[in-house]
Amino acid sequence: MAKYLYRLGLWAARGGKKVLLGAIIILVALGAIGLTLGPSFSNELTIPNTPADKAAKIISQEFSQPGVQAAKIQVVFKAPDGETLESEKWQKVMEDTITGMSKAPDVALATTPMQLKNLNMTKQIGYGEVTFKAAALDVSAETKDVIVHQLDAARAAGLQTEARGDIQITEGGEFPVEVIGIIAAFVILAITFASFLAAGLPIVSAAVGLGVGMLGIVIASSFIEVQSVSLSLAAMLGLAVGIDYALFIITRFRQQMAQGYTVQESVAIANGTAGSAVLFAGVTVVIGLLGLSVAGIPFLTMMGVASALCVITTVLVSIIVLPALLGWMGHKISPAKGKKAGSSRKSGSSKKQSSSKWGTFVTKRPLLVSFVSIALLATITVPFTHINLGLPSDGTMKSTDMTERRAFDLLTEGYGVGVNASLVIGAQVANPTEATAGDIAKIKDEISGLADVQTITPPFPGPSGKLYLMTVMPKSGPDDTKTKDLVKAIRDLSSRTQAENGIELLVTGTTAMNIDIANKLNDALPVFAALIVVLAYVILVLVFRSIFIPLKAVLGFLLSLGATLGFVVFVVQDGHLNSFFGFPATSPILAFMPVILIGILFGLAMDYEIFLVSKMREVYAHTGDARKAILDGVRDSGKVVTAAGLIMISVFIGFMLAPDAIIKSMGLALAFGVLFDAFVVRMTLVPAVMSLMGKSAWYMPRWLDRILPNIDVEGESILHEVEKTKKKSA
The missing domain is CATH 1.20.1640.10 (Multidrug efflux transporter AcrB transmembrane domain)
Known part of the structure; x- marks a missing residue:
């Protein structure tokens, strides 16, 4: 090559x-x-064929046109302090706003809070709904502009008005981070x-x-x-x-x-x-x-x-x-x-050259440096033990500058945190009988008695009579572990109702879908991590012709990965330094972050390992001196690895300044992942452990060395050819 x-x-x-x-x-x-x-990008993070996805399709077929999943938004209103939305003045503003939105090209139906009769107990907060003719991706920019214009008009009239739902209202104006x-x-x-x-x-x-x-x-x-x-x-x-x-x-x-x-x-x-x-x-x-x-x-x-x-x-x-x-x-x-x-390259390497101060410091105290490095990374890893995986919601991943976040907060203020975690329950009957309605009523009462259930709507039968629809509002929010427990409890109840009455309980809704996605990702994590670890070991054995150096590299990668996830949990989930890093609120860790972090950090960690240790291997092959190999490697490659690590961190920090909390959290994870791996593991722990191992670090069984292909990463073969060519021409 x-x-x-x-x-x-x-x-x-x-x-x-x-x-x-x-x-x-x-x-x-x-x-x-x-x-x-x-461009035609999607904002949806969905997984087909999860329990919630299957339930949504069954309910959609019963209560709407099959295959059509029309987008919908909630338009939330709040009257000024001391006033209510029932006043004639604010009713007119709400009606004008919703009517104006109904005239947008892609709107199929628009209803006011008064039509839905859903004002909160104080009558100060309520929400209308706008249903579109198409899916979220197909809603035109013209329709979005109409909605934004109507929101601004209502605010100008003195009524706080926000919107959230399937389409993104807040767009553009972002600084190129x-x-x-x-x-x-x-x-x-x-x-x-x-x-x-x-x-x-x-x-x-x-x-x-x-x-x-x-x-x-x-x-x-x-x-x-x-x-x-x-x-x-x-x-x-x-x-x-x-x-x-x-x-x-x-x-x-x-x-x-x-x-x-x-x-x-x-x-x-x-x-x-x-x-x-x-x-x-x-x-x-x-x-x-x-x-x-x-x-x-x-x-x-x-x-x-x-x-x-x-x-x-x-x-x-x-x-x-x-x-x-x-x-x-x-x-x-x-x-x-x-x-x-x-x-020449060869003569230059044979002369005695000065070593880097850092390399000398590490190799003189390898045991102490190894202990401190491992202890530091292990300590930072501790918060990882209580990680809570989930998907973003408007309340945790969007700033208060966005109307979606403000609508989320208004709904929470007016109806409690559970309003943003509503669960749609479909009771599917195998063989309807005269007793079916009574059985459904009993099931509804059982669900209402479950822990964390705040309210449940009366069962509503579908056209076929084989499916009844209910909506459950939990006491907890969409990111709360109690909501996850409630979804599991309803599904566990389904096993009994199926056996007793032939009635299956289908749980869906945005919150249930997010929970299923998090569970799916959680299940995939061990398999993916094992694959990456094994693959990393095999690749590095081929590169370094050693069985111990790759093992050290893989273990170092696991240490930096654990520390990275622990630090992210410490900041994003536990809320420490949250405002410092600009996160709008505490939130669960993105369900797909550990998997993505493993994939990316693995590649970057191996980059630094290859650039640092390949120089050590080159020197060791020429001199047979393990300590000199470490010192020369740190001296010659350490500066480049340091600059590369700082560049990586700088780029990722730039993305931490993005308003999108998903990108912000990924930038945080990758910035500190590189910090831990490049500087604590590769530049500190690697030379320290290799100093302790001495020549044994380069051990490779002869039989294995003979059968493995020789990957000339350093390009020694071409350097020899170049030297020969220069001598001939001279």
Whole structure:
């Protein structure tokens, strides 16, 4: 592989302008196609064939047109203090508002609070409903504009008016948070390279790769269902790895320049050596992301595929377009400091070189450093033991600047927290008889007697007489574990009613669906985690030709993963430092976060492991000195890994500033995941543990070494060829 990348880098460097022109043409073509088709993203996070999903389909077939799931919103009104919505003045405002909304193109039916007779006990709060002719994705922007206009008109009249439901009312006006990460990355790169030109190249390379990947996702959204959160996650990850991968290649390019190679030779060698590590590291990230499909959850699979696409495009740009950029303007980039031009790579490694202060500190006290690192990560992991998984609601994941959140709060104020956690119960009768109505009434009384039930509506029979509909309002909110227990209790009751009366209880509604999705994701987590751990071990055995170093790497990954999840629970769920990080309220942890975090953090952790330990392996292969290998690895690769980690963190922190709490929580998890893994595990625990292990760290049974393929990540083969070529030409 290294030889092919060497030739690819040499070709790109020699034809730099042609390669760059080709990249621009591809970007423009994809942009034109993307603009023509337009984006079409979904905001729904659903899983087909869960109990709640099956129940919703059965109820929909009985009470509405089969296959049609029309969108609906609630329009919530609150009268000023000391007044009620029953006054003639406010009734007219509500009627005008709802009537105005009914005239929007996609609205099928609109009702006022007075028509629904659902004012709260104080008569100060009530809500109307607007039902659309189509599903949420098909509601036009024109209809949304009409709704927003009517909300503003009601507020101007003095009546607080908010809306929430299946369609998103609050849109646009978001600051491009990617810019913050890019600015921070540029500053870090400028300090690392001591050159603005060298600092700008990784950002240009990452921007091209990200642009191609993002445009590909936009185009794909016109043909398949892609969630909007997939685009944000792909942008976050593609930008971070794109800058990091370019950093690794440019660093090696400057080292080769310092050793007296020409620009084109330096580009080719950098592409064959660091490019090999980039390609292999990118493959590990892609494997982790595509592994999300193991869970069998469509929206999670799409998140992985979209992110993997961006990683693939950034890797390709790093090994094709970046060499072209370096071949074109590489002569303007200063060589790496600290190495004399003309010194060969081999002779340079044989001379006694100074070690980094950090490497010396760690290797002199490996036992103490190992104990402190493990103890720190284990302590941070503790909150993970009481993690509560769930899906976002308007009350936990949206800020008070959004009308959806304000509507949620008004409903809670007027009707209690359970109003936002309503459960739809369908009582399905196998063989209706004269006693069926009485049996349904008894079941209704049993449900009302369950713990956490606040109210339950009378059973309403469907046209066929085989399905009765009830709505349960819990005492607890949609994110409360008591609501989960209530759903389980009703389903447990169904087992008995089926045996006694032939009546099955179907539980659905948004809250029940979210609970089922969380349970499904929770069940998939152990399988996915086991797959990733085994895969990581096998890959690293191939790379490092050792059975103990990969074991250490995997255990380190588990430590950083546990600490990351523990810290996220500490902040998001337990509420510590909540306002500091800008979260609107405490909430359960996103049900899909642990799975996504495992996939992404696995890839990033293996990136740092490969870039750090591959240098150690190179030195150990030449000298047989385990301690020197550690010191040289920390000295030569530590600065790059540190810069890469800081860049990753900066990009993810930028996404933490997003108003969308889903993106914010993912940014928090990934930022601190990289912090724990890059700096506590890879830069501290890895050299400490390897110091304790000594030469045994590199143990590999001879029989296993013979049968495994040799993956030349460092590109040693091409370096030997280059040295021979230089000697012959001399």
